[in-house]
Amino acid sequence: MSVQERKERERAKRERLIVATARELAEQQGWDAVTTRRLAERIEYSQPVLYSHFRGKREIIGAVALEGAAELAAVVRAATAAADGPRERVYALARAYLDFAARNPAVYDAIFQLDGGLPYAQEDTPAPLKDAFAALLECLGDVAGDGVDPGLFTETFWAALHGLATLTRAGRLPPEDTEQRVELLVDRLSMV
Amino acid sequence: MSVQERKERERAKRERLIVATARELAEQQGWDAVTTRRLAERIEYSQPVLYSHFRGKREIIGAVALEGAAELAAVVRAATAAADGPRERVYALARAYLDFAARNPAVYDAIFQLDGGLPYAQEDTPAPLKDAFAALLECLGDVAGDGVDPGLFTETFWAALHGLATLTRAGRLPPEDTEQRVELLVDRLSMV
């Protein structure tokens, strides 16, 4: 039995290596540079090994997305916990979210832009994704205001943040005034 | 001279055909399906002809983006002109924008998501892109509120719309409650 367990451990370790390497390569040179050949070379295995762990490139992106979603949730929770007062928490959340997107553009894309073959906004949505949304909801639900569904408010606020994050990084918005846009968003959307 | 002019006309016509065909193909089967071979076959020329008009696939995407931006500007202006009262105009703008994104997903991607090699938010930004932003500004500038720069407000509002549009289409947001999210956005962001 021990032999089999060791093999499984090693296999799991290699899978983590694949995901970590894909993420690293994507952050360094963009997702286009994450080819199965380059990835295989970096983990020092041949190409087909990747396919014994994942169905294809899509699933690898999906794995990075799940890992990233867990991190995003943690980052958001840490930021909101450190602030006091509902409004300050919302500020902290917004800054933490945009900061995560700016610091981990490839991971952010894996979660929210690319096709990782993951189901979103459904019952069978993977736990990390649900939890990331929950992390937003925990904070934003408090400032939805009367008569507004907390879930709906969270979705809307999140969409606004997402728009800022993606448009800024894609060069569609000048990066200088980000702080002011965030302030405007928080001031107007959140009901103290 | 007339001969040369005829040739130039035909050349311009063929270029329009390329852009229109690329757009059509992208809307039908997605941008991934827009390969240089398929595109060449559809316009009934060989592949290299594409490269006598555009540097590569990127520039073709860029051409579709410019065409789309002009349309978007027109759609937004038509919608706002038909509504009366600042707030109603904002509603109309938001709905028209999201409607355009939903009806022309490939074109929307060409403008705001994909890399068409175009400069954004700069002096040398092509006129159609500047004008599309101007169309938003014309309407949204009126409801920025005191002490808020109209340009900054427009950017922020636009980002929020962009977030709704992309997250909804990517399946990250359930499509049912779109209308409520728009109402929330307009009610809170715009200063009557």
Next chain:
DNA sequence: CTTGGTTGTCTAGCGATGCTAGGATCGAAT
């Protein structure tokens, strides 16, 4: 210790991609 079979990995290759070099063909001007 040998053998047989399972498990794991690699080499090689398929079709498709964006893009380009070089030759062929056609038309306009002399």
Next chain:
DNA sequence: ATTCGATCCTAGCATCGCTAGACAACCAAG
């Protein structure tokens, strides 16, 4: 009619995601 330049196509390159089939390493049974 002949030259010459512009125009276009055939053919090919490197690379992509993915897979079939050969090969080697390993473990259990005799």
